[in-house]
Amino acid sequence: MRGRAPLPIGTSGQVSYSGPKGKVVALTRFRDFDGVTRRVSAQGTSRAAADAALKEKLKARTHLGGLELTRDSTIKELSERWLPTLTQSQATQDSYRQKVDRYILPAMGAWRLWEATTGRCEAFLRTLQATAPSMASQSRVVLSLMMGLAVRYDIIGTNPVREVMMPTVEKRQVSALSVEQVQDLRRHIDKWAGQKPGRASTLDAMDMFLATGLRPGELLSLQFSDVDFRMGTIAVTGTVKRDSVHGLHRQASPKSESGKRVLTLPLFGLELLRRRKAGAAGDLVFPNRNGEPMEPANFRRLWREARGKQWEGVKPSSFRKAVATLIERESGSLIASRQLGHSSDAITKKHYIERNRNAPDSSLILEQLNSRVTLVH
Template sequence: MSPRPPLPLGTWGKISRKKHPNGRWRATTRYRDTDGITRTAEAWGTSGAAAERTLVTSFQDRRAPISSEISRTTRLSELSDLWFEEIENNGRAGRRTIDGYRDTYRRVIEPALAGLRLHELSTGRIDRFLKNVAADHPATARHSKIVLTGMIGLALRHDAVRSNPVRDVGPIKIARKDVKALSVEDVQKLRTVIDEWQKDPTHQGRPRAADLLDVLDIFLATGARIGEVLAIRWQDVDLQAEPPTITISGTVVMEKGRGAYRQDHPKTKAGFRTMKVPPFAVQTLQRRYSAERPKPEDMLFPSSTGTVRSPHNFRRQWRDARAGSPYEWVTPHVFRKSVATLINQEYSSRQAAAQLGHSGTAITEKHYIAKATESPDLTATLQQFGDESPLGPDHLSM
């Protein structure tokens, strides 16, 4: 005989009643709890029926689900409010990331899907939506997929849906662009372009326009992100160390209604790092320190009013400085790629990843290291295949 199947979760077996000498009735049964364990349950009453009603009532209270604002009839617009509230409070996403999610939702997802209820968000419907977006803007489609995955993941955790329909949509292909980096020779030519721009009388006197070359030196000396470079304080610089160092301990972020401010931690956990500074950048730091005699809490590259410098403002100044030159394509992020590429050529991608503050080499190799267009000179190594040929040296000259 096959064993008796267990009770379904949250159910009970036959209820027994028994009158005790004191005149009260006791109702008992076996109840399979939500943890899967079957336990004996009991309740007392003035009659058998009363004891059974009390027992059944206790089961109903025991089975009552935790109240949730999310159900299968919740609209995506309502779910989005709850999801944004959650990620704002859990601290797992930075300000810039959350603002990006909000922007994608408002521009792309909300007009198309906000009125749909959760049970209407099928894999097919979401797949068609993402493919329509990807036809013109594949990167936006991929970002939309990330946002929808997070939102419906919240509904899944509240048992409002059985599975996340976004997980099974078709892949969104983005044409991979070759990493473009500056060579050492390119950097020298670019320095000349920026220097001539700074010396042009029409540009002199512009707020912070005279220090673009200094910022460039720190970009090239560290490979740090623009927000990280603009967040460096003098207390993060140790000119007494041998060699001198810069510690990346924060980043500048932009927030609506607040503007630019210094966030007291980098973009990622691996981004907190101390880097040794090469001599050319040490000279820049020493010159600036001698000229400014700053306080430890002062910014290395402040705004014109001495506050945190906005990355947006710096990018605008940088565009002005390189306009009309062969280097109009160069953005601040290109310096990060150039540093990674040079370190990889001289050492390895592991050292490049450490310099950039990546936790591993995969992102560094895929997005930051320019692939060589000419293979290195490995002739001495490959010559080993021809040395001491069993057919004799004459064979090698055939």
């Protein structure tokens, strides 16, 4: 005759009660995480009090690694345990928290962990994708990381977000400004800058983008102490960003390790820096009116005003695409990726270089296949 099946690890059996009124004992069996089943008891003045005390004891035994979560915990409770474990930059942590607070919790915060099936997660993400495709993609990453924590602590068996299938989004082809378009745009910005004092810095910023291919945060963090006027180079040493802990600040390192680079400037870029240094009061090349780092949002606002409706589709990132595409045509994608500070040219080719639809001229090679031509040996 077979004995009763063992309890699953981390679970308890039926509860029995004994003892007189005022001294009730609640008793159950609990299978600990070492696989051994042990008796667990608690005492109270009533059956309800003893039961509550027993549940607290079992809760303490069920919590693995201090997470204090079970399969019946909610997505909201999981998020509260997950967020403090993040080790990314503060700006990334703020971005993750925004996705949790704005998108995930309103839609599924009250779900129990076992209720977060692949189908339900997919339905949530597809609904979000219909209105905010980029937020759906980022929310999927955040939700997967959250559920991954629950998997690692054996609270759930698998990560339901991993198997989510999202509709294929049509890939946008990279479009880069041509040399002629850049020159037309520059004339437009030059005219706008001449209409009102204080606008010349926006034109200088555009020229520095074109001379370097810098990210906006890298441009706003550029210091004269980063410039070697003798060698004609700049060192990319930081970025400007805002987060919930430090506020607006200059971070003493760029976006990534590959972002740390030294760039050789064209003559127009070097002359621009010499001119700005002659009138500068501080070390920042593009400070705000108080000599402090400029708020990236304010820079974007100024740029939108400068470009007007005629160039509405042009963003600061457009100049990185123009720089990358021009360098790729002349020197190859690897050189372009190093200019932009990417870890590989795969990123550069996918997001920054406009595809060259003109194949190399192989006409003389192919002429050998012409049967009407006599080959001379």
